[in-house]
Amino acid sequence: MKLEKIIIASNNKHKVDEIKDILKGFCNEILSLKEAGINCEVEENGTTFEENAYIKAKAIVDLTGLPCIADDSGLEVDALNGAPGVYSARFSGEHGNYKKNNEKLLSLLKGVPREKRGARFVTAIALVTPDGDKIFARGEIRGIITEEEVGSNGFGYDPLFLVLGLNKTFAQLSSQEKNSISHRGRALNDLKEKLVSIG
Template sequence: MHRIIFATGNEGKMKEIRMILKDLDCQVLSMKEAGIEADIVEDGTTFEENAIIKAKAIMELSGNIVLADDSGLEVDAMDKAPGVYSARFMGEDTSYDIKNNYILEQLKGLPEEKRSARFVSVIACAFPDGRIFTTRGVFEGFIGDKISGENGFGYDPIFWVPEFGCTSAELPPEVKNAVSHRGKALGSMKEKLKEML
C-alpha cells in the first residue's frame, strides 16, 4: 500500500482529507503521524507556488509521495485579501474569531452583491521521482453578516453559501466535502493519483 504524507498539522483539515481520499488504496498520514517536524517558509505569491514549496520540501525530507495544499479566502471588497496570506492574516497566532470579526467589520453595511468571496484551494503532489502536479478548486459564496456554525474551521463560520442558505460551517461534513474548494481540488487529485499509482 502506498504511503502518502499530507503536509499539514491541521487536524480539521486532516479529517476532511481522510474523508475525501478514503477510497484511495493508500495510507494517508499527517506530518505529525509521519514523525516529521519542519518549518517551511511559504514565500510564494500564488496558492500554486506555496503548495508546491510545501510538497517538495516534505517529499525531500521523507522520500514519500507528498500532498500539500495552500488555500485561502478571497474577499472581493477587500481587494481579494486575505488571499494567500489567509493563515497569517493579522498575525499567525491571531484567533479566527478575531480575523472573522475584522472581516465582518470591514464589510459592515455592504449589500450582499458587494460581499462576494470565494475559497480557493490548490493541492500539489510531489513524487520522489521528481514529478509534480497541481489541482485547483474554487468555492464561490458571500461573506455573511455574523459568525455562525460549528462544523467548519478558519473562515467557514462567515462564508455564506447561497444555494444552501447557510454558512460553510453549518453544512454537514459530507455536503461540504462535495462542494467545497478543498473537496473539488482533492477530488481531481484523487482521480489523477488513481491513474498514477
C-alpha cells in the same frame, strides 16, 4: 498513479481529516506530519496558492523521500480586491487565530451591502513524488460573506461563508455535506481524476 504511502504536509486536524476522508481507499496509507513523526515548519513565501502548496510538498519529500500532498487554501473577497488570499491564515497578523481573522474581515466589510459581499474559497493542491513528478489541482466555490458568524461546525472563515444556493454557511453543514461541495473537496476530486488519467 497508485500510491502506497503518502504524507499530508499538515498538522491541522480538520484539514487532515478532510483529506483522508476524500482520498480514503485511494492510497493504502495516508499520514499527517505528526503521524509520520515529522516536526518542522515550512515557510510559505509563495505569491500564489499553487506556489505555497508546492513549497510545502517539496520540502517534505526532500526530508522523507516519500510522496507528499500539500495544499494552500484561502478566501478571496471581491470587495477587498481578492484579500486576504494567500494571507488568509495570518490575516490578523497572528497565524491561525480564527477569531481575530474573522473579526478583522467583518470590520473591513462593515456597511458593505450584501450584493457586494461576494467571495470565493480557493484550494490549490500539489502532489510531489521523490521521482520529481508534480501534479497540481485546484478547486473553488463561490459564496457571500455574512454580517456575523453563523454555525458551529468547520473552522477558519466557515461561519462567515454563506454557500450560494444552500443559504447556509459552511459552519452549518456537516463534514460530509461540506466535503461534497467544498473548495478542498473539489480540488481533491480534481487531483484524483488526474491521478486516474495517468494510470
